[in-house]
Amino acid sequence: MSHKAVLLQEAIDALNLFTGAIFLDATVGSGGHASEVCNRFRGVVRVIGLDADPERIEHAKKVLLEKECPAELVNENFRNLDQVLKRLGVEKVNAILFDLGLNSEQLEQSGRGFSFQHDEPLYMTFAAPEVGKLTAQEIVNHYDEDEIADTIYELGEEKYSRRIAAAIVEVRKKNPIQTTFQLVEILKGALPKNYERGRLHVATRTFQALRLAVNDELGALQEGLAKGFGALAPKGRMAVISFHSLEDRIVKVFFREKAHTDEAVLITKKPLYPTEDETRENPRARSAKLRIIEKI
Numbered sequence: 449m450s451h452k453a454v455l456l457q458e459a460i461d462a463l464n465l466f467t468g469a470i471f472l473d474a475t476v477g478s479g480g481h482a483s484e485v486c487n488r489f490r491g492v493v494r495v496i497g498l499d500a501d502p503e504r505i506e507h508a509k510k511v512l513l514e515k516e517c518p519a520e521l522v523n524e525n526f527r528n529l530d531q532v533l534k535r536l537g538v539e540k541v542n543a544i545l546f547d548l549g550l551n552s553e554q555l556e557q558s559g560r561g562f563s564f565q566h567d568e569p570l571y572m573t574f575a576a577p578e579v580g581k582l583t584a585q586e587i588v589n590h591y592d593e594d595e596i597a598d599t600i601y602e603l604g605e606e607k608y609s610r611r612i613a614a615a616i617v618e619v620r621k622k623n624p625i626q627t628t629f630q631l632v633e634i635l636k637g638a639l640p641k642n643y644e645r646g647r648l649h650v651a652t653r654t655f656q657a658l659r660l661a662v663n664d665e666l667g668a669l670q671e672g673l674a675k676g677f678g679a680l681a682p683k684g685r686m687a688v689i690s691f692h693s694l695e696d697r698i699v700k701v702f703f704r705e706k707a708h709t710d711e712a713v714l715i716t717k718k719p720l721y722p723t724e725d726e727t728r729e730n731p732r733a734r735s736a737k738l739r740i741i742e743k744i
């Protein structure tokens with residue numbers, strides 16, 4: 449399944465781009481938002497795109513090349529966006545977009561265990577796993593029971609986290625847990641039959657928690673927002689699309705603080721949501737929220 453950019457028109461409208469502007473797409477993914485900027489401002493807006501996943505960068509390069517969209521694409525975590533801008537000799541940008549989380553192609557094709565619907569090694573890393581770097585296998589096989597429970601509770605908001613951690617520890621005594629399907633089986637065994645009244649897959653919260661932990665996604669978001677705001681020119685806009693409450697809370701608090709200290713104005717007091725048409729066509733958009741601020 450190819451990735452459909454979420455809140456595409458709304459996000460690009462919100463950025464208030466203009467001829468001569470510099471746009472930083474902090475999560476270029478499959479280049480959906482970047483292509484839209486190019487469609488509207490081909491050659492007159494400088495586009496810089498980052499992604500922590502090298503495969504996404506290669507893919508975005510092809511997509512943007514095919515569409516004849518000039519863009520500077522860099523495989524880097526947005527928590528290091530200041531270093532990238534420095535390397536490119538850019539002092540300030542006029543607009544920044546963060547479209548958080550995962551891309552559909554990462555879920556479907558990365559082979560790194562993001563989806564509980566594919567039997568894959570349980571890595572959940574944005575890039576290929578490297579010796580010495582954290583993976584989901586490391587968490588489930590080597591963290592102690594309390595640490596696993598706390599991770600699943602805090603980052604997955606899973607009320608059965610203690611049960612799940614106990615089941616994981618029991619299973620790993622016999623065999624290491626190496627694949628997504630092994631973990632799904634453990635979750636099915638540990639959770640009640642009518643889990644969340646059937647509205648949520650048993651693995652949704654636990655998989656979210658592991659992914660956030662492996663990539664320190666909330667830490668990266670906090671750092672990325674602060675550095676992104678620092679890099680914005682006066683009147684520059686920052687738009688963030690988030691997909692779950694933990695991310696949205698961080699964005700909301702960060703934006704409110706900037707408004708309180710008179711460093712920015714909130715363009716959205718309440719978040720913008722996708723239209724019904726969009727969620728019908730793209731169920732992934734269901735949980736999306738868009739928040740926007742403008743630097744003073």
Ligand SMILES: C[S@@+](CC[C@H](N)C(=O)[O-])C[C@H]1O[C@@H](n2cnc3c(N)ncnc32)[C@H](O)[C@@H]1O
Nearest residue numbers: 453475477478479480481499500525526547668
């Ligand atoms: C929802 S997708 C973005 C889709 C993109 N806007 C499009 O239209 O194709 C999110 C992307 O952000 C990347 N990502 C997530 N956290 C990141 C981080 N801390 N730094 C850089 N990229 C990150 C993921 O690898 C993924 O490709």
